[in-house]
Amino acid sequence: MAEPHRTQTAGGQRLGRVLIYALLAVFALYYLMPLFVMLTTSLKTLDDIRAGNLLSLPKEITFGAWAKAWGTACTGVECDGLKGNFKNSVSFVLPAVLISTLIGAFNGYVLTQWRFRGSDLLFTLLLIGCFIPFQVVLLPMAQTLGYMGIANSVVGLIFVHVVYGLAFTTLFFRNFYITVPAELTKAARIDGAGFFTIFWRIILPLSPPIIVVCVIWQFTQIWNDFLFGVVFSSGQRQPITVALNNLVNTSTGVKEYNVDMAAAIIAALPTLFVYIVAGKYFLRGLTAGAVKG
């Protein structure tokens, strides 16, 4: 009696599998479609774009649009392409990511391993920082930057992103370190290690999974940020997201879709790169706290 029943279930399961995979394939295609359109359009000539439709493959592949987007496209008055802004973005994104990650790790360490009266309250307050919309802090931040004398500078932009990112990085590290047994810190204290020695020699070496999560999150956030970039920087110092916007909006008669697409892909490449390189660590890190090692 059990035999036919089991076969039936297996058949039902296989059908379910097929349906699931078909559905997933449809979704994957749906999500990949814009990338496909962007990539093919960026490789077409303008004539090709006008002649064919959105989904058609390029008749001949040309990298002219890429070269123009990188080197000579106009973003407003200047016509130097995105290369300067790309460097701008790199120059403030890397320090901002590293500093906010380090401070987050340090905060998490203090909030879990060196609890003090009110440390939980402090953490709760920090968490609220995650829910404050960008727009709310624009004016006070502009004033603060002015007082500090770092308005309209790379340092200012780094400062803004570090402050805004702290809530998230602290959250990540605190929730990771809460799984580190307190006895580890106690043992190190009895061994004679001080506050910073324990952080550098014991706690930080345990942290690569969560560091990866934090770096990916912060890199994506800061690289893709538009609002802070457009408000707190100008002209030559603007990040790539702002320049991309200007490039697309600057028209000299003809709308060069291929250049726009190439520029958009250039602006997105670093985050894509980070995801591809560190993506598997990302998932591992996110679930690290859930499973005891």
Next chain:
Amino acid sequence: MGALSIRNVIKRFGSVEVLKGINIDVDDGEFLILVGPSGCGKSTLLNMIAGLDTISSGEIAIGGRLVNDLSPKDRDIAMVFQSYALYPNMSVRDNISFGLKIRKVPKDKQDEIVRRVAKTLQMEPLLSRMPSQLSGGQRQRVAMGRALARDPALFLFDEPLSNLDAKLRVEMRTEIKLLHERMKTTIVYVTHDQIEAMTLGDRIAVMKDGVVRQLAHPQEVYDNPADLFVAGFIGSPSMNFIRCPVTEESGRAGVLLEGGGQKFSFHAPDSTQNALKQWIGKEVIMGIRPEQITDRSPWSGDNPHVLSRSAKIEVVQPTGPDTLVLIHLNGTPVNCRVHPEAGPQPGKQMSLMFDLSKLVFFDPQSERRIS
């Protein structure tokens, strides 16, 4: 000069007193056990000795030096934790030498110490392994190695065996005892396991609710418990407590018992006669250990302290070396420890020998010992 001296130590968390004036002196080379149920304050006390927790009032001195305001690293102590607390990113060798490195011990001296410790604990082949590659027992050994490497004045153990399985626990227990006998170090050892307490300690401090109820040699704690709690906590299966009225019979105080339809009296041992006479006509709690009720007298010939009575067996629980038999006295279930060869059967009557020489009595109100 004592290795450790704890004077009037009090610990408060807010308005709650978790330690209510602890006084303990530990001699050089002594193995002291702090034992008690969870929440009795024993781990808090250990953390305060280690300097990981602050002292609300009172004094702690290690090796004659007041350490109240010293940080853990300056107290000349080493500690072994329940979760082992090995540094996961370091090899066994680095785990053992971490404390030496921090204290800037020269490299060749470090190597020598690591070698010596590894030899003592027979873990030379493990030195280059990572903690994640070790079994529970091996991790425990590394944690002890880390403590030994520092050669401190005082070793602190915080329930070091409670994460091990039963078999390994017994092995490691023996190993710790051997180690102590060989090295003659002063040890303060926290456990909630009364068997560990009995087997390891030179002296046991039985704690409850932030108070040391009794501080004495293990056998003394076992034979002469200070109160009802200590009597019930130490020993497994625990001491039987039977409420019974005190009577006088030909000038001697005794207690009245009733079991299986017959009434009989137990006369109290000489040492408790005077005290118990104050209680004639009133009820006390009598304590008798399971091994004091058995199927045949442990002594040959007549013994005035051994009384034979018959009782109805309710439950039989063989444990191998002996069999636990449950009877009822004064309506209270009473465990007796008989030889398996006696072949006790549930529901049957059995003749049991009561050894009255070690009877203890407690005040039902204060639960203090009557003696």
